[in-house]
């Protein structure tokens with residue numbers, strides 16, 4: 001069992017040190033633990049969303065130390081990099097500069113609105129839930145086409161706070177899965193939705209079923225923002241994936257992907 005999506009206190013809206021996530025993972029018999037801290041972006045106003053650029057060396061240091069101290073688990077250096085059209089040259093350079101094992105591409109923003117931040121939930125009313133979902137999927141397709149990412153993070157995240165689209169999103173979703181397939185990306189099957197008002201995984205079972213038809217690979221992520229959430233609900237999620245016909249998951253090493261049995 002591998003968890004390829006955990007955060008740390010460094011992002012300012014999570015609790016727990018790197019070693020606490022590692023110890024929780026070891027306790028839960030996780031074999032590979034992928035840290036995917038939010039990428040620092042100078043110039044983006046996001047005070048509770050991510051570490052500062054000056055704190056990044058600390059992240060690298062903590063992970064290096066954990067690799068030395070815990071030989072019983074494989075620890076990976078990942079990053080959750082946003083797709084932010086206004087900041088792509090910075091993001092591209094940043095991703096080249098460090099030896100990441102994997103890069104999760106996530107859409108959290110529409111323009112300057114972080115629709116995943118509980119503080120800005122009110123904006124769904126003004127922007128419109130349908131618009132939010134439609135613009136979101138369009139941004140995911142753009143993200144896929146950049147070729148900068150390995151994994152698409154928590155697809156269908158606009159449902160996080162329990163919002164549902166009133167229009168049929170089948171076309172949007174099909175186009176998005178097409179792009180994910182074309183650019184050889186992997187889906188982050190993210191169990192954070194089970195802990196949020198959405199009360200279901202990202203992406204939904206319906207989207208996962210379609211993803212299976214497209215033969216898109218999957219990887220599990222808890223999106224833990226607390227050490228106790230490492231590998232959250234993984235056993236039942238793995239059973240669900242197998243039932244849907246997924247036989248493989250992926251592992252990464254310096255951005256090289258390998259399939260392993262689920």
Ligand SMILES: [Zn+2]
Nearest residue numbers: 007011013038
């Ligand atoms: Zn976060």
Ligand SMILES: [Zn+2]
Nearest residue numbers: 080106153154
């Ligand atoms: Zn995210």
